[in-house]
Amino acid sequence: MLDAHRIDQFKDTESQGGITDIKLWLTVNRIVELKAMVKDDPVPVELEGWVWQFRKQGKLAFVELFDGSTWKIVQVTLKKNKLPENKFDLIDEIYRGAALRIKGQLKADGRAPHGIEVLAEDMDVIHPSNEEFDQQVPQDAGVDVRLNKRHIVIRSPKTSAILKLRSHILKYTRDYFYSRGAEEVTPPTIVEAQAEGGAELFEIKYFDRKAYLTQSSQLYLEAAIFSLGNVFCILPSYRAEKSRTRRHLTEYTHIEGEYAFMDFEGLKEYLEDYIIYLMEQIKENDSDILELFGKTLEVPSKPFPRVSYKEAIEKLKELGHDIPYGTDISDAPERDLVNHYGVPIILEHFPTDMKPFYHKINEDDPSITNSADFIFPNLGEIIGCGERETDIDSMLDRMAKMDPPVNPEEYYWYMDLRRYGSIPHSGFGLGLERFLVWILDLDHIRDATLFPRLMNRVSP
């Protein structure tokens, strides 16, 4: 492995004249970067990584090496007469998963994967693997085996690519938020009560009392804007939902933000810009990963179509779904609706009676709220958002009407935000894994996270 430190050393040395005499400690990633630099001259390198594929043909062998620094593999060519005595025979002891150290010459080769190869001059086995490795997750393994062996599955370049992209999206997200002047906070995940609570809460034994795992940090973020201005958090959220759809995890990464002095229209634009920024970044920096998954990303243009809940109900009738006004639009009709448009849409202005007390009632039509969901083709809701109610009387009235009624005493601190210097503000929540499923068109949300948590799955 090479850290940025060392590559910088390398670059310094290069500028002082010549690179071929430096012994480099390289990641596969760096090799890809270096390819352009080395041009025609081979570069001496030292690689550490794991065997992905390998084959032997007489006195010649090929090993595909993977080190996790990119999802890409690098082809190592072993020639018996180029290696120290007996080293070539080590190839007979190699299995997928073995950790190797290779010293050799890096060069361009149009026939090799990604156009580069390393011609080995020495090889050591850091730690072997064996024939059991491939039996851990056979080609025809079912879901349970794959999840029990998730620690093996994640070692494949394709799963590595998903987890890389996940890491990159987290970075692009923070970059976007920082550039717009927001601070990161970490509200507690252990909570006493939850506004949307009920059956979907995980209960914790908290010393001699009960507590719950959070479903959203929204209310805490609203409190934090009075301290920090615009704020965001990226934390686990939890849903104890008895659901086995391809869209539900019991623990997921929730990206949430609240914005001071931002109204509903400003919020929707901010989120359009965020989605477009993410997609442009992915297109620019992660095109290889998209290619691996056969995806060509079409960045949607602004404005995304705005569809009011009322219009949606009418449109759905045309599409053959008879949904009573004021009831939830479930997954299947939601997908039919968005696929009718073929681009992400903003489904907005849900009826007041359908939404919790904190959604702002529309000033022109009190029967609807300034709330919206961003619905993505083939998938469904990825973002829920809205302007927040600041009228304390309206909130108290709606808390009493909720089923079961919400006790305002439990939210004394939240109500206080409306008592002293209340301000217009808006916010959102995005499920990271759903976004990843959409970007890469994954079969199931369990593939979009390191070790998924599902209704029947809490290990490894």
Next chain:
Amino acid sequence: MLDAHRIDQFKDTESQGGITDIKLWLTVNRIVELKAMVKDDPVPVELEGWVWQFRKQGKLAFVELFDGSTWKIVQVTLKKNKLPENKFDLIDEIYRGAALRIKGQLKADGRAPHGIEVLAEDMDVIHPSNEEFDQQVPQDAGVDVRLNKRHIVIRSPKTSAILKLRSHILKYTRDYFYSRGAEEVTPPTIVEAQAEGGAELFEIKYFDRKAYLTQSSQLYLEAAIFSLGNVFCILPSYRAEKSRTRRHLTEYTHIEGEYAFMDFEGLKEYLEDYIIYLMEQIKENDSDILELFGKTLEVPSKPFPRVSYKEAIEKLKELGHDIPYGTDISDAPERDLVNHYGVPIILEHFPTDMKPFYHKINEDDPSITNSADFIFPNLGEIIGCGERETDIDSMLDRMAKMDPPVNPEEYYWYMDLRRYGSIPHSGFGLGLERFLVWILDLDHIRDATLFPRLMNRVSP
């Protein structure tokens, strides 16, 4: 509030000639930035924020405005004859916490806080406050009141400053990790078993079974290095400790990393560089916050003193603490030890019998491990770290000897990491809140997080 977008618009316009005719929508933060730009000419601005302090003297009034975009306040000067009719009288309805909109002229003023002031030309009350606000948290309020009213307490510029610095440290941390080629992952926080487990685990009702809240993501990070190379995570960790010290939260922000092909010596250097990088960034970018807390930061130089556990026991005897070899060094002697050195120290090579099975046994002396704690003056342990054991027989042996014994079946996936292509690797964990307490010399760790979770505290 002004987002980066708008400030860019402003800059563009400026370069096209003159700024005085642009109506600016400014955060306090931007005012501070703009101060240098405006020189002697006043700049028309529009501000939104909350009243912190205010006073009226006849036809003149001063309001200190706070908007969270920085912990700094901006002085607004109101002159009766400069305001539209009746607007000056609004000052009589103002209380701390009220949200105001001010239009006026920004200019330098050496007598005002931070050297700038806004001369108001118009004022609106967005939402009032009242006399109750200051009674929420009286000057002499006890700990319980302050925690019940944490949503009010965080509105003070000083608490805002702590939370700002917290946000910045998270950013510096990720910058450092990214620059060294690590990827962010999010291991699950709901787990089935924990290697250090026992009495300090929070139990969850997970559908029809039990599960627990994580104490560390280390083992999952170790699995992830086979997929992604160097990895880190910044997630909540939980300790159900019946402890009321100033150093313990039940939920805290745990910064953890695991590094492929990194040995114990490399790890300690990496972490020294990380601490020095953090402190240099804070010194450079957050000097105002340090000043507010009366702190002058002395960035420690490399190498931090290495003190073996054995040496520490001897040194502690000299300092009057008689601690039997092989037992834990508790908080008080630990502080005496580090204060003896006066700089952060690396307490290393804990006896094998004291440490869990995953710490690597030292190659030269099997009675000690390649483990270390970074101990900071006046506080204690901030980082725990070590090289990880890769010898499966040693691990099985030590699992059996643990009290209670650890069942290797529960860690089948972790043991597999040592079965197929094991590699040398090392990692660490840092408690963000402890680091903040140390940097700002805070009285208690509960002040270092948005809404603290303590043994007797799970709300707001």
